[in-house]
Amino acid sequence: MFGLIISLLVGKTIKASTFMPVQGSQVAAQVDSLYMFLLVTSAIFCVLVIGGLIYFVLKYRRKSDDDKTAYISHNNFLEFLWSFIPFVLFMIMFGWGWHVFHQMRDFSKDSLEVHAVGQKWFWDFKYKSGKSSAGEFYVPVNTPIKLIMTSKDVLHSFFLPGMRIKQDVIPGRYTALAFTPNKEGTYQVFCTEYCGDQHSSMLAKMKVVSQEEYEQWLQEDASAGLSLVEVGQKVYEQKCAVCHNTNAERKVGPGFAGLYNSERQFADGSSAVADENYIRESILVPGAKVVNGYPPAMPSFQGQLSEDELSGLIEFIKSLK
Amino acid sequence: MASSTHNYLNHEKGLWSWLTTLDHKRIGIMYMITVLLFFAIGGTFAMLLRTELIAPGETIFGAQLYNQAMTFHGAIMVFMVIIPGIPAFIGNFILPLHIGAKDVAFPRLNLLSWYCLIVGAAITFVSLIYHGSDTGWTFYTPYSIETDNGTTWVVLGAFVMGFSSILTGVNFVTTVHKLRCKGMTFFRMPLMVWGLYSTAILQILATPVLGITLLLLAAERILGVGIFDPKLGGDPVLFQHFFWFYSHPAVYIMILPAMGIISELITAFSRKTIFGYRAIAFSSIGIAAVSFFVWGHHMFVSGQSELAGVIFSLLTMLVGVPTAIKTFNWVATLYKGSVQFQSPMLYALGFLFLFTIGGVTGIMLATIGMDVHFHDTYFVVAHFHYVMVGGTLMAIMGGIYYWFPKMFGKMYNELAAQLSFLFIFIGFNVTFFPQFVLGAMGMPRRYFDYLPIYEPLNKISTFGAYMIGFGFLIGLYVIIDGLLKGPKASDNPWGAKTLEWQTASPPPHENFLTEPEVTAGPYEYR
Structure with missing residues (x-):
């Protein structure tokens, strides 16, 4: 009966492979085949050990207090067998894993290169054409992509579950990821190296689109036709929303609603009114005035925002009442 | 051997006699009290974490508190519960009895090791005054250098607790080599002793590396020396190499003595000699030896070279x-x-069940092409808990119940103990099995908040955690009830063959009234 339960469990576990995220590349399909092999081998092993265990304890349960047990000390052939068979299986798993890993690390020379920069707590992307984006980036389908990555502050890790790949992102040096997406769609990006308070909010989206759509996106000026407040709102969503609410409620930093023209009390005891110059200074040189009761956690955005984006952001904050 | 009224518990009286005792059994009991206390604290943090994760978004506390609770849960459970849990607590009590010795080789060092744990733990808790620590128990640089709170205290606390581990290791190696009674050859030692012996070797060789690493990290925080901080030209990945060079052997410090306990329990409750004594004994040493060459499997995606990753994958398979x-x-x-x-x-049976699942998932993680997807997801969290809780903690619980009559001369309520096991075992699987699936689905670990698709399985997991919590509450009742009202236990209630059962329950001050002499192996059930 227990064997039945186990085989049901195993059946469930095999179905669970459908819990793997959508397969976005050839390598992802290879990882999933490896996963199936590991899962089935493991399940057989578990059934053997746990099934044998349950069979033995039920069959040889104590019948009376003066049961005599067999004196069996060892059996060298069995020891050899249950060392050698697992060893061979482990070597197959190792070899297969190596093969798959090697495909993941295959950086072809004609890759489309995209730079990614991690920073508490968002991702920035830069293309060779000069196009840049935050929180979201586009790549063309069926094209080898190389992500060249670094970090502005602490360790992060770039995880693309749909491609079954991840790579730590390290300040002071470059690391890289290679993949060739073969299915259009939107893919989730996670940060998988703990990086502080809002680690779990350090998300991004990757859009895999057709070549034409990709080129069109590359050409378009994201802020064309937008009002100043709308430009500011866009910047807010990409870079500020992780730490600041649009209402007055505290997140990591203060909420933005009602901030403009309010009286700010600072850690050193001084105070000032939050005018345009104060907000500008807070974005570019955040350490200059730290509001009382908050940690000096805000990073500087010096050099990361254009003059238009900065004005837009200030107008957006002013618009929040 | 008639049980005398004189025993180690009433040999001396008063709190002071306990705090200055050199008796390995009393020191073992002091470790028991501290470890169980820390376990209660670490377990409370676990319940809070699971409660926060019952739904996406903020439920009971914000991101900052969650990260601090996560750090304390990990640091307490690893450094104050699982590492001292078997060697310093159960091992301290049982090892000299198992080899027919009066005490360990260095009783004063033994007492000092307990004070190291207490002082280290106190320093760790001082950090709470400075808003705790939010780095996770792994203290990865450069985050651990720049985070603005009590991390320095936690790191220094772990450094001091390391000495507790080293002193216990030195003591046990010497004790096993020098204090075996007449006729106790190496191959007549109970397998528990082999487990503790291999653990002791690891404690001596690996713990100093952690000590130096943590000291360097503290120096980095206080003096800014620039070993790990990239802003000063340091290498943050170097920290990971140093850290795992200790912390991988450390997981064998946690599991090897647990395997020793399981060998004792299986033989005693099947009344049968162990199958493959030498194979089990040598495999302990084998695991200890290989464990020093596999640390890189924690770093498959850290940016180490492809070749290094492949070699570490191969060596890990050998474990x-x-x-x-x-x-x-x-x-x-x-x-x-x-x-x-x-x-x-x-x-013991629960151990075999859970450890087998923990083991095969460990092999999956050792397979480098597979690990890249699972790395830093809940798959790793589930695997780690299957071996550390399903493995080590199950063994600690089994060991406590097995040696309880020997330690206190009293029996506990068997029915309540079985009920407690049932809640813990079922609750454990309900908590952690869904986390394998969450990991496959890609849910990263150390996440205070998660995407809505992960909600149903997280709910199940939290429900399971409450079952475990309830199970341990019953367990607490069993122990307290047994201590207060337990009926008197005989010298050998289980009919086991190892030496500790040949003396009185509880044992006299120097363990054996007459020095034992051994003529056969430890599991002669014929």
């Missing part, structure tokens, strides 16, 4: 072989035995 040998030998021991299902045996 699987001696581990499989042990598991098969334990199952084979049950063959034609006379199996009884008292609570210690239930924990």
Whole structure:
């Protein structure tokens, strides 16, 4: 009966492979085949050990207090067998894993290169054409992509579950990821190296689109036709929303609603009114005035925002009442 | 041997006699109290974490508190519960009894090791005044350098606690070599002693590396020396190499003595000699030896070279072989035995069940192409808990119930103990099995908040955690009730063959009234 339960469990576990995220590349399909092999081998092993265990304890349960047990000390052939068979299986798993890993690390020379920069707590992307984006980036389908990555502050890790790949992102040096997406769609990006308070909010989206759509996106000026407040709102969503609410409620930093023209009390005891110059200074040189009761956690955005984006952001904050 | 009224518990009286005792049994009991206390604190943090994760978004506390609770849960459970849990607590009590010695080789060092743990733990808790620490128990740089709170205190606390581990290791190696009674050859030692011996070697060789690493990290925070901080030209990945060079052997410091306890329990409750004594003994040493060469499997995606990753994957596979040998030998021991299902045996069987799942998922993670997807997801969290809780903690619980009559001369309520096991075992699987699936689905670990698709499985997991919590509350009742009202236990209630059962329960001050002499192996059930 227990064997039945186990085989049901195993059946469930095999179905669970459908819990793997959508397969976005050839390598992802290879990882999933490896996963199936590991899962089935493991399940057989578990059934053997746990099934044998349950069979033995039920069959040889104590019948009376003066049961005599067999004196069996060892059996060298069995020891050899249950060392050698697992060893061979482990070597197959190792070899297969190596093969798959090697495909993941295959950086072809004609890759489309995209730079990614991690920073508490968002991702920035830069293309060779000069196009840049935050929180979201586009790549063309069926094209080898190389992500060249670094970090502005602490360790992060770039995880693309749909491609079954991840790579730590390290300040002071470059690391890289290679993949060739073969299915259009939107893919989730996670940060998988703990990086502080809002680690779990350090998300991004990757859009895999057709070549034409990709080129069109590359050409378009994201802020064309937008009002100043709308430009500011866009910047807010990409870079500020992780730490600041649009209402007055505290997140990591203060909420933005009602901030403009309010009286700010600072850690050193001084105070000032939050005018345009104060907000500008807070974005570019955040350490200059730290509001009382908050940690000096805000990073500087010096050099990361254009003059238009900065004005837009200030107008957006002013618009929040 | 008639049980005398004189024993180690009433040999001296008063709190001071305990705080200055050199008796390994009393020091073992002091470790028991501290470890169980820390376990209660670490467990409370676990309940809070799971409660926060019952739904996406903020439920009971914000991101900052969650990260601090996560750090304290990890640091307390690893440094104050699992590492001292078996060697310093159960091992301290049992090892000299197992080899027929009066005490350990260096009783004063033994007492000092307990004070190291207490002082280290106190320093760790001082950090709470400075808003705790939010780095996770792994203290990865450069985050751990720049985070603005009590991390320095936690790191220094772990450094001091390391000495507790080193002193215990030195003591046990010497004790095993020098203090075995007449006729106790190496191959007549109980397998528990082999487990503790291999652990002691690891404690001596690996813990100093952690000590130096943590000291460097503290120096980096206080003085800004620039070893790990990239802003000063340091290498943050170097920290990971140093850290795992200790912390990988450390997981064997946690599991090897647990495997020792399981060998004792399986033989005692199937009344049968162990199958493959030498295979189990040598596989302990084998695991200890290989464990020093596998640390890089924690760093497959850290940016180390592809070649390094592949070599570490290969070496990690080799750990699987001696581990499989042990598991098969334990199952084979049950063959034609006379199996009884008292609570210690239930924990041993629970160990085999959970450790097997923990083991095969460990092999999956060692497979480098697979690990890249699973790395830093809940798959790793589930695997780690299957081996550390399903493995080590199950063994600690089994060991407590098995040696409880020897330690206190009293029996506990068997029915309540079995009920407690049932809640813990089922609750454990309900908590952690769904986390394998969450990991496959890609849910990263150390996430205070998660995407809505992960919600149903997280709810199940939190429900399971409450079951475990309830199970441990019953366990607490069993222990307190047994201590206060337990009926008197006989010298050998389980009919086991190892030496500790040949003396009185509880044992006299110097363990044996007459020095024992051994003429046969430890499991002569004929």
